[in-house]
Amino acid sequence: MISDFFFPQPGSGIESHIYQLSTKLIDRGHKVIIITHAYQGRTGIRYLTNGLKVYHVPFLVVHREATFPTVFSFFPIFRNIVIREQIEIVHGHASLSNLCHEAILHARTMGLRTVFTDHSLFGFADAASILANKLLKFSLSDVDHVICVSHTCKENTVLRASLDPLMVSVIPNAVVAEDFRPLGYPANPAENSVKTRGPLPPAHPLGPHETITIVVISRLFYNKGTDLLIAAIPRILAAHPNVRFIIAGSGPKAIDLEQMLERHVLQDRVEMLGPVRHEEVRDVMVKGHIYLHPSLTEAFGTVIVEAASCGLYVVCTRVGGIPEVLPQHMTTFAKPEEDDLVAATGRAIAALRSNRVRTDRFHDQVKMMYSWTDVAERTERVYKGISGALSEEEFYGSHPGGGWSATRGRAGVQGFSLIDRLKRYYGCGIWAGKLFCLCVIVDYLILVFLEIWAPRKSIDLARDWPRKKPIENGIVDDREDARFPASARVVRRRSGRDGWRDGRVVDPG
Known part of the structure; x- marks a missing residue:
């Protein structure tokens, strides 16, 4: 990689x-x-x-x-x-x-x-x-x-x-769903399966005077919609007195955001945390009810999956690949425009106060949808x-006429032959194609020089990290393990979908 x-x-x-x-x-x-x-x-x-x-x-x-x-x-x-x-x-x-x-x-x-x-x-x-x-x-x-x-x-x-x-x-x-659990969600999956067996009890609706916290975690750059966020925050807070913001992230637009807070005197309703590490994202998200993602361009948007896994209702712009990420009942979409973003946030706040959205179900649903x-x-x-x-x-599958x-x-x-590679590069443009071919030829000559100047046999091979290959449940792994004597073998049993753990040590006899 x-x-x-x-x-x-x-x-x-x-x-x-x-x-x-x-x-x-x-x-x-x-x-x-x-x-x-x-x-x-x-x-x-x-x-x-x-x-x-x-x-x-x-x-x-x-x-x-x-x-x-x-x-x-x-x-x-x-x-x-x-x-x-x-x-x-x-x-x-x-x-x-x-x-x-x-x-x-x-x-x-x-x-x-x-x-x-x-x-x-x-x-x-x-x-x-x-x-x-x-x-x-x-x-x-x-x-x-x-x-x-x-x-x-x-x-x-x-x-x-x-x-x-x-x-x-x-x-x-x-997303690693276990790392993005809502507050009160049991860390033990077995405990969770017992608690959630059967229909879930209805969630407690937010009253008209209860505070709703909107979380924003993003790099503060133009393409992440920071200018859109700066324009929308004062209007959202003016229309909804019992709403506050938590903003985490850093970037060149942070100074513009701070100036907006001073201009509108919103420091008591908008908390800026600065940059946060990835392992701290969940601790920030669980403080909120809504996640706001005003990006102007996005290929996927992993952070909105993490937010939904933490039990947050997502308000995001309908750009790029974002509409593919989460089902509609987890999101409210807006155009990448100030008026529509403010209106979508208002709809999300109303949905939470009326208990029309079951955010308590989001974590288990995200866990089923996404797995590394x-x-x-x-x-x-x-x-x-x-x-x-x-x-x-x-x-590739069958493809009609798919030569x-x-x-x-x-x-x-x-193919690896130089002439085939040059043909592919030559078709990249009238001038660019010739430049690319020249780069490939120079790169090939450098390789020839390196093979003479530092032959492969003179380069020491690195030792691999000691590990065993994955095996089926209950099958004995015959490879040596540095932690046990050579006369012993280790029975390894499957622990969930994502890993292995060592079982008992047995004698070869």
């Missing part, structure tokens, strides 16, 4: 997606490492939970944790890591991650399979989007498969990078498809 955006940077989107997906793939018996850039106080190699190894490469960060594009200088480090860890598939994340795009180029030059996951939506008219789309087209011209987090995101990515829709899969984000284990299984299927473990019919272009090879899986 490779991306510029990873922990300790605060965020619940790309960072959490990479971590949770990697952890679940490890639980399924795969070896996973993460490559990202160095953060303050965090360089070199770090080990996270479950033996997940993270390489923090010391590159210059230029804007919003994205590294400075170097194109070729990352190649020697990347090659060394790939050979040391015996990597077979490189999975990049995020359209604006330079490390991701460079890694896909270098991986294809080294003969590795590649996957790209797009987490964002981009336009087609402004200069920044045009440049980003051209960069994306460069990277995805030679990628084996693409994953998008929503169908809207898939449509956007296919148009931006001129992809065949058959080589793009939709695998959404998920399911995401890992679907991603694993993509890996098998591009590796040839699945046939073309199994992976693939001759330059793409079997079912869209890219």
